[in-house]
Amino acid sequence: MSGTINLIELREGGAHDLHSVNRIMQEAFDPRFGEAWTSAQCLGMLSLPGVWLVVASVDGQDAGFSLARAIAGEAELLLLATHPAARRRGVAGALLRAVIEEARGRGVARLHLEVRSGNDAVWLYRREGFEKVGERRDYYRGRSGQLFDAHTYARDLD
Ligand SMILES: CC(C)(COP(=O)(O)OP(=O)(O)OC[C@H]1O[C@@H](n2cnc3c(N)ncnc32)[C@H](O)[C@@H]1OP(=O)(O)O)[C@@H](O)C(=O)NCCC(=O)NCCS
Structure with a gap:
């Protein structure tokens, strides 16, 4: 509703949050593009060292999450999503800044991510200081088998 201020809260998540995630x-993810992960993929990733989940809630209801991994001084943003009903209220921006802060705290010097070519998320990534550093052809396979390129972005954290 216009003029409403929403309270965004972030918490570190775990396996117990995967239902909500x-x-x-x-x-959040349009099945046409094949970007979403299964619960099993999330669970498998969460069990690896250096992986952390952040869950965002808006007015007490889970509305977004990020999944990231840090290895040997570098980190990767694996997933970032906001429920369609909670978009354009700063949820993903808050999650992304939390990932950046956590990565800094873990001694990470550079944060990488991959995003489907044409994904609106690029506006957010550019706004938060990421620059395009490469392309991966046919990286995502959509529901009907169609392939979509990924663009690789990165930013320094110092
Ligand atoms: C991309 C996504 C995470 C953005 O979530 P969000 O919570 O709505 O993002 P925010 O409200 O924090 O937006 C931050 C900024 O990003 C940009 N942005 C976000 N969505 C945008 C869109 N659809 N078009 C243009 N710019 C957009 C804007 O600059 C926005 O700031 P503003 O609202 O002040 O103009 C969300 O649309 C989503 O879940 N998409 C599907 C999943 C996905 O593709 N994730 C990214 C790849 S893993």
């Missing part, structure tokens, strides 16, 4: 994932 999966609900947001299914609504």
Whole structure:
């Protein structure tokens, strides 16, 4: 509603949050593009060292999440999503800045991510200081088998 201020809260998530994460994932990612992960993929990733989940809630309801991994001084943003009902309220921006801060705290010098060519998320990444550093052809496979390129972005954290 116009003029409403929403309270965005962030918390570190765990395996117990995967039901909520999966609900947001299914609504957030358009199945045409093949970007969403399954719960099993998330669970497998979460069990690896250096991986952390952040869950965002808006007015007490889970509305977004990020999944990231830090290895040997570098980090990768693996997933970032906001439920469609909670978009353009700063949820993904807050999550991304939290990932950046956590990565800095883990001694990470550079943060990388991959995003489908044409994804609106690029506006957010550019705004937060990421620059395009490469392309990966046919990286995503959509529901009907169509392939989509990924663009690789990165930013220094110092
Ligand atoms: C991309 C996504 C995460 C953005 O989430 P969000 O919570 O709406 O983002 P924010 O409200 O924090 O937006 C921050 C800024 O990003 C930019 N932005 C976000 N969505 C945009 C869109 N659809 N078009 C243009 N710019 C956009 C704007 O600059 C925005 O700031 P503003 O609202 O003040 O103009 C969300 O649309 C989403 O979940 N998409 C599907 C999943 C996905 O593709 N994730 C990224 C790849 S893993």
